Amino acid sequence: MGTALIYDEEMTKYKLLWVDPACKIEVPERLSVSYEALVRTGLSDRCVSVPPREASDAEILLVHSEEYLEGVKKTPHMTLEDLKEFTLQYGDVYFHPNIYHCAKLAAGSALQLVDSVMTGKVRNGMALVRPPGHHSMRSAASGFCVFNNVAIAARYAKQKHGAERVLIVDWDIHHGQGVQYCFEDDPSVLYFSWHRYERQKFWPNLRESDYDSVGKGSGAGFNVNVPWNEVGMENSDYLSVFCHVLLPVAYEFCPDLVLVCAGFDSAIGDPEGEMCATPDIFAHLTHLLMNLAGGKLCAVLEGGYNLTSLAQSVCQTVQTLLGDPLPQLANLRSPCESALESLQCVRSVQRRYWSILKHAADSATTDVSNKRIKLAKAEEEKAETAEDERSQEEKVWPEPAERLRPPVCSASVLPDDAACPDGLKRLVSSKDLGPLLVSRIRNRSMEDAGDADGVATFSRLYTLIEKMRTNEIGNGVALVPDVAAAVECVVQDLGSDLVSRVLVVCVGKEELNYATADGKMLVVQISGEDKEEQKGKYYIPVCLKKGCGDTVGFIQAVFGLLLPLGYEYDPGLVLLVRMPGSGVGDCMWQQLIGLLKGFAKGHTLVLMQTNDGACMGPTASALLGHPAPPLQELLTPLPDDGGALERMRERLQADWKMLQTTVSSGN
Ligand SMILES: NCCCNCCCCCC(O)(O)C(F)(F)F
Numbered sequence: 001m002g003t004a005l006i007y008d009e010e011m012t013k014y015k016l017l018w019v020d021p022a023c024k025i026e027v028p029e030r031l032s033v034s035y036e037a038l039v040r041t042g043l044s045d046r047c048v049s050v051p052p053r054e055a056s057d058a059e060i061l062l063v064h065s066e067e068y069l070e071g072v073k074k075t076p077h078m079t080l081e082d083l084k085e086f087t088l089q090y091g092d093v094y095f096h097p098n099i100y101h102c103a104k105l106a107a108g109s110a111l112q113l114v115d116s117v118m119t120g121k122v123r124n125g126m127a128l129v130r131p132p133g134h135h136s137m138r139s140a141a142s143g144f145c146v147f148n149n150v151a152i153a154a155r156y157a158k159q160k161h162g163a164e165r166v167l168i169v170d171w172d173i174h175h176g177q178g179v180q181y182c183f184e185d186d187p188s189v190l191y192f193s194w195h196r197y198e199r200q201k202f203w204p205n206l207r208e209s210d211y212d213s214v215g216k217g218s219g220a221g222f223n224v225n226v227p228w229n230e231v232g233m234e235n236s237d238y239l240s241v242f243c244h245v246l247l248p249v250a251y252e253f254c255p256d257l258v259l260v261c262a263g264f265d266s267a268i269g270d271p272e273g274e275m276c277a278t279p280d281i282f283a284h285l286t287h288l289l290m291n292l293a294g295g296k297l298c299a300v301l302e303g304g305y306n307l308t309s310l311a312q313s314v315c316q317t318v319q320t321l322l323g324d325p326l327p328q329l330a331n332l333r334s335p336c337e338s339a340l341e342s343l344q345c346v347r348s349v350q351r352r353y354w355s356i357l358k359h360a361a362d363s364a365t366t367d368v369s370n371k372r373i374k375l376a377k378a379e380e381e382k383a384e385t386a387e388d389e390r391s392q393e394e395k396v397w398p399e400p401a402e403r404l405r406p407p408v409c410s411a412s413v414l415p416d417d418a419a420c421p422d423g424l425k426r427l428v429s430s431k432d433l434g435p436l437l438v439s440r441i442r443n444r445s446m447e448d449a450g451d452a453d454g455v456a457t458f459s460r461l462y463t464l465i466e467k468m469r470t471n472e473i474g475n476g477v478a479l480v481p482d483v484a485a486a487v488e489c490v491v492q493d494l495g496s497d498l499v500s501r502v503l504v505v506c507v508g509k510e511e512l513n514y515a516t517a518d519g520k521m522l523v524v525q526i527s528g529e530d531k532e533e534q535k536g537k538y539y540i541p542v543c544l545k546k547g548c549g550d551t552v553g554f555i556q557a558v559f560g561l562l563l564p565l566g567y568e569y570d571p572g573l574v575l576l577v578r579m580p581g582s583g584v585g586d587c588m589w590q591q592l593i594g595l596l597k598g599f600a601k602g603h604t605l606v607l608m609q610t611n612d613g614a615c616m617g618p619t620a621s622a623l624l625g626h627p628a629p630p631l632q633e634l635l636t637p638l639p640d641d642g643g644a645l646e647r648m649r650e651r652l653q654a655d656w657k658m659l660q661t662t663v664s665s666g667n
């Protein structure tokens, strides 16, 4: 299934008709520049073009009041003076004779997108719209927004398509208060927003944008606010919040549909956000949401005012929706202290609503935050004097790297009698390994089970890894007689000279704690075995008391440990090893394969034991990029696993900064 793209130049046909410094950044070129970039890069041709339509009155009234709609309806016939007068009753927004028409098209575009995804016409999609929507409220326009496109889309998805749970992820740098108000007492719509806040000093300056607004009544816990109290947030800050807050909660919520308030003023260069995250971060943020709701994801444009970073960010988002390999995120750093404080505060208030966060450390107690406020004030005084005048427009960042689709998406290395799953290319050619390697392989305990000559298997493995390195092949799966020996061979003999760092994810028990001291390999092993004592910086055994069948524990390990570690380690190859008898469920297994694509440009090699071929189908499906089926609604985790995991994370965070979720007590 494809990716929908909704755009119509009609939505560029309104603009600011008078002087208003607060609104001058919202220009028609935002839309045309974004669309032209998609055309120039060839991405628009790869999408399914879906036309917008006007939202009907009834659809607009799903969120807005009659009196508000009646008022907006009058604007096309107003004189310039009347328009100005009408605008004065709202904040940081402007009206134009054609904005009502465009606002109906923007809302209608979001509905067209929901229809296309919910009916299965496409898997996912993006709507490039103006005016944006997430600030507009039931009876008020605000922050360039007239109708709340995404809020209307959420209500519409429930009413028309029977969606029971809708997740709204708002990565725009402003708080979508309009969305929060709309759903704050509604447990069927989970609203997540991060936003520049600066302790209420940043627009819209609302007390209720802080992390302690968690929703009301039966909606408590279904509103998640992550305030950024400083500018300059980077990729690592954004990824930490996704791994340690949004994704665990989103997986527990188990939505039927994901809507994204896709604002790109959270990217570097934007005059509003003043953040430092690069456009390729949106490739990863999109990817991390794509295995929810069976892949049903609708991204609707909100903000974004630096035309260069906006266009790049839109392209990164659409290219990921299309399933292209992800860019490698360069040198992630530790989340900054301010981000850690926000992270800790959010997790501490949300832990009482989400069992998956139950073991989160307690809140950044008042003294910590008071201390930070004192620190911040001191910083402020200092900073004000040395305020560097360089505007956001002069910020420079590297053009996002090309993300080339390999000629072969997925390959397989199988015993001659094993059937090759549809869509996979069977590797038969075996590269001549040369005498040295052959002798080493022969020396390995290669007691073969039906495999005439272990060397054949390994030469094909070698070929597969070589072709991943040259990007001729995206990913692959190998059925081998002896997985442990295969891992040893791949890592010790093949992997090392082919790729610099290999992330080995082992599911199930097996002795895999090779000499990993040199950092060439990071082994994360998820099993029912407690190997705590063998732990080292590069060998991280995660013990799930109930074994790998414990979905909640597994998800906690994936988001709390595996993904942050993987981002920080930044491997050139991912080796996913499935030990026989691991007990991991097929859905979880597919989710894991889907999520691991975020690393090494998608170069994942799955190793399975020949007699474990039963899950070859789900493995192939995930490797080919089909979205993983939703995990059964996650049950309450076993108390001991969550606690053990938190303790392990705290111990490891000295070595691995991306594991941090609390302000370091030292500072
Ligand atoms: N320095 C100018 C002050 C501007 N203050 C209002 C900011 C509105 C932001 C709108 C947005 O970006 O959130 C949306 F997505 F809705 F477009």
Ligand SMILES: [Zn+2]
Pocket: 172, 173, 174, 263, 265, 272, 302, 303, 304
């Ligand atoms: Zn914004």
